[in-house]
Amino acid sequence: MLPVPKGYKFASFAAGFKYSGRDDLALILSDTPAAAASVFTKNKFQAAPVTVGKEILAESRIVRGAIINSGMANACTGAEGIADCRESLELAAKALGINARDLLPSSTGVIGPRFNMDKWRAVASRLADGLNAVDPVKAAKAIMTTDKFPKLAWGEIKCAGKTVRILGMCKGAGMISPDMATMLGFITCDAGVEPAWWQEALRRCVDKSFNAITVDGDTSTNDTVIAFANGASEVTVDNDEHRTALEALLLDVCQQLSYMIVQDAEGGTKVMTIDVCGAASDADAELIVRAVGNSPLVKTALFGEDPNWGRIVAAAGRSGAEFDPEKLTLSFGKIIVFEKGKPVQGDLDALLEPVMRKQDIDIFITLGDGEGHSVLKASDLTREYISINADYRS
Missing domain, CATH: 3.60.70.12 (L-amino peptidase D-ALA esterase/amidase)
Known part of the structure; x- marks a missing residue:
């Protein structure tokens, strides 16, 4: 009870x-x-x-x-x-x-x-x-x-x-x-x-x-x-x-x-935690976590278990937050995939395959040495989400 x-x-x-x-x-x-x-x-x-x-x-x-x-x-x-x-x-x-x-x-x-x-x-x-x-x-x-x-x-x-x-x-x-x-x-x-x-x-x-x-x-x-x-x-x-x-x-x-x-997100299969630190302000960090978390491209890649890091850095870049792209570091869990303005060398897809199969996936973005910090949890975007909301009133 x-x-x-x-x-x-x-x-x-x-x-x-x-x-x-x-x-x-x-x-x-x-x-x-x-x-x-x-x-x-x-x-x-x-x-x-x-x-x-x-x-x-x-x-x-x-x-x-x-x-x-x-x-x-x-x-x-x-x-x-x-x-x-x-x-x-x-x-x-x-x-x-x-x-x-x-x-x-x-x-x-x-x-x-x-x-x-x-x-x-x-x-x-x-x-x-x-x-x-x-x-x-x-x-x-x-x-x-x-x-x-x-x-x-x-x-x-x-x-x-x-x-x-x-x-x-x-x-x-x-x-x-x-x-x-x-x-x-x-x-x-x-x-x-x-x-x-x-x-x-x-x-x-x-x-x-x-x-x-x-x-x-x-x-x-x-x-x-x-x-x-x-x-x-x-x-x-x-x-x-x-x-x-x-x-x-x-x-x-x-x-x-x-x-x-x-x-329990409609049709959802993944929970992505986006953690941004080192921003100039908390407001800048929040701009980035929301740009990443709400990006249909990021969310569909998550559903497909595709570690498409390019969609994440692109979302950060268009978020409106002020930061130096050459200082951005991106990692999936403990695996760094992007730093100093370019991808890390190696077979990243093979390294990240077991990470992407999990329900809970952690995305860490470091922008520099600022004190700004924000964390957001986001779902993936699936075919079922479209089906549920296409038929919601019927």
């Missing part, structure tokens, strides 16, 4: 929003009010649940949980979509006996269609009864769209002789290129925290996890990560030592989840 943080209940339901014969609505509820930290998409087309969620959190960072539907994004639906989102919260809150402002909405799926509110009304009547069993795996399955498997990660630390737990879940396989990836993430923690610090900690952890992956270069209208902390462990994290330990655990859970997204 999963080590669920104290004071949380999970549930899932088959509402029939889009999928037939499977759960497509998940509920996460804390028994007591919880501090909520959040990050949302920067896409200018922000889905109704993002807009409504921001409004709720602007009033108070103390809530009870989240309700998440899959299949319909409720994005680009105008004022009507906002009204539908608010009504769905009212229906859920009434059934659960709480205030609508205590629930945060999230949606994922096809952009454009409006909710069928009759289906929301029908499922709302079942919400309270569905909270009897704690089963986060079912909740994680309910929020999936093109995901091949549910994504959960967890861990615990000791503080003041007591156990503090974190459990996170997320969904995402395509439309992934974070700017806060289609991705949703929900994290539960039973520590007591100061809301402002919790928000800062989540932001730092997201920048090193969900914001450091790419599948296809697309940022969604619905990207959301929310972290709850309800204090049910009876541990209040209020000193630097405990804050450092809890943030390290939060980062570990976020990085496990974000790795799973790249691992």
Whole structure:
């Protein structure tokens, strides 16, 4: 059984929003009010649940949980979509006996269609009864769209002789290129925290996890990560030592989840970690990791297990980053293939053949002696990705 943080209940339901014969609505509820930290998409087309969620959190960072539907994004639906989102919260809150402002909405799926509110009304009547069993795996399955498997990660630390737990879940396989990836993430923690610090900690952890992956270069209208902390462990994290330990655990859970997204990339077979150091700035290093990680030429070579280093240095060269090409060094794992402006002599294809057969492939790029550094995880690009997205709405 999963080590669920104290004071949380999970549930899932088959509402029939889009999928037939499977759960497509998940509920996460804390028994007591919880501090909520959040990050949302920067896409200018922000889905109704993002807009409504921001409004709720602007009033108070103390809530009870989240309700998440899959299949319909409720994005680009105008004022009507906002009204539908608010009504769905009212229906859920009434059934659960709480205030609508205590629930945060999230949606994922096809952009454009409006909710069928009759289906929301029908499922709302079942919400309270569905909270009897704690089963986060079912909740994680309910929020999936093109995901091949549910994504959960967890861990615990000791503080003041007591156990503090974190459990996170997320969904995402395509439309992934974070700017806060289609991705949703929900994290539960039973520590007591100061809301402002919790928000800062989540932001730092997201920048090193969900914001450091790419599948296809697309940022969604619905990207959301929310972290709850309800204090049910009876541990209040209020000193630097405990804050450092809890943030390290939060980062570990976020990085496990974000790795799973790249691992589960639509049609994906490889996970490429691009590590750029020696840049003039972190911003320059990030330009290069994203140019390489989002390059269709690099990604298709990765799928074909072809160590085509020329595509990588070409991507670095067009990234917009400032560097001296004569100082760039490129290696696949520990094998250097390019340095001082030219390829290393030898049968590189033979040397790299076993490296390229692996699922996880590390690409290291050194630009010079600057302090700039950035790391990005990226998937390959396959025929199956094209097939999935060509038929997504059918």
